[in-house]
Amino acid sequence: MSNSVQRCPWCGQDQAYQHYHDTVWGRPVYDSKELFAKLCLDGQQAGLSWLTILRKQANYYQAFAQFEPQQLALFSEQDCEALMANPGIIRNRLKIKSIVNNAKAYLQLESQGVAFNDYLWSFVGGKTIVNDFQRSEQIPSESAQSRAMSKALKKAGFSFVGPTICYAFMQAVGMVNDHLSDCHVYQQCLELARK
Numbered sequence: 315m316s317n318s319v320q321r322c323p324w325c326g327q328d329q330a331y332q333h334y335h336d337t338v339w340g341r342p343v344y345d346s347k348e349l350f351a352k353l354c355l356d357g358q359q360a361g362l363s364w365l366t367i368l369r370k371q372a373n374y375y376q377a378f379a380q381f382e383p384q385q386l387a388l389f390s391e392q393d394c395e396a397l398m399a400n401p402g403i404i405r406n407r408l409k410i411k412s413i414v415n416n417a418k419a420y421l422q423l424e425s426q427g428v429a430f431n432d433y434l435w436s437f438v439g440g441k442t443i444v445n446d447f448q449r450s451e452q453i454p455s456e457s458a459q460s461r462a463m464s465k466a467l468k469k470a471g472f473s474f475v476g477p478t479i480c481y482a483f484m485q486a487v488g489m490v491n492d493h494l495s496d497c498h499v500y501q502q503c504l505e506l507a508r509k
Contacts, residue, residue, distance in 0.1 A: 322497050323450055331365050340503040342442055342488030346430035349487060350420050351381035353434075353467075354413045356483040357474030358404050364482070366404075373402030378413055383424075386417035412473040419471035437463040438489045442507035446495050453492050456481045 325335035343349055355374060359367045367374075377400050379385035397403065397410045420430060435441075437459045447453050460481035467475040484490045491507060493500040 319498050320496050321499070322492075322494050328365060330368060334368055336499055339486055340488050340491055340493050340499065342503075342506055344431050344435070347381065347383070349431055349434055350383060350416070351375075352487055353472075353475065353483055354378070354381060354416055356479050356486065357412055357416070358409050359482065360409070360474055360476075360479060362404065370403055373400070377403050381413075383417040383420045386414055387421055389414045389417075409474060416472050416474075419467075423470060434463065435489065437466075438484070442488055442491055442503075444491045444504060444507060447492065448495055450494070454481070457484075457490070459489075460484055 321332065321335055325331040343352065355367055355371065356364075358374070375381060377397055379389075394407070394410050394414060398405050398407060403410075423430060423433060432440075443459070445453075456477035460483075461477040463480045463484070464475050464477040467480070481490070485492045488503060488507060491500070491503045493503055
């Protein structure tokens with residue numbers, strides 16, 4: 315795609331970032347396991363840029379059993395320790411353990427008959443919140459919905475799910491359309507949200 319295309323300014327000139335912006339960010343995701351993986355990856359972003367995680371995404375899938383909750387829940391203390399030596403991921407003990415913990419929390423919800431996708435989408439009433447921002451400065455870093463999601467997830471045993479992380483997650487998986495209104499993807503995401 316040429317650089318004359320109007321995009322949200324945050325993706326800059328980096329091609330991987332532009333591709334992510336054009337094809338992933340803001341498009342509604344309804345698959346429970348995909349949402350789980352995305353939530354875990356967003357947690358890894360805490361204190362870092364999303365581009366850092368995006369560049370390591372394939373390594374994360376490899377290191378964390380493709381984000382299969384059943385397999386992740388079986389990771390031992392030794393498995394977590396071994397991951398501290400993996401240069402392909404962020405080597406932060408708390409962040410590594412949070413993925414394993416989150417898998418256990420996910421399975422706990424599932425065992426209670428709670429579908430993870432329905433659970434997460436319930437915070438936005440089951441449909442995309444469509445914003446109409448013209449400038450990046452208008453986009454909030456959290457919302458009432460992300461604060462509610464964060465509180466509920468923490469109560470359910472999830473970690474690295476603060477209100478800001480939850481809001482970034484909601485933007486990424488299309489629970490919120492925060493593409494600027496003049497962005498070339500805004501309309502596409504709007505149509506996907508209506509389906």
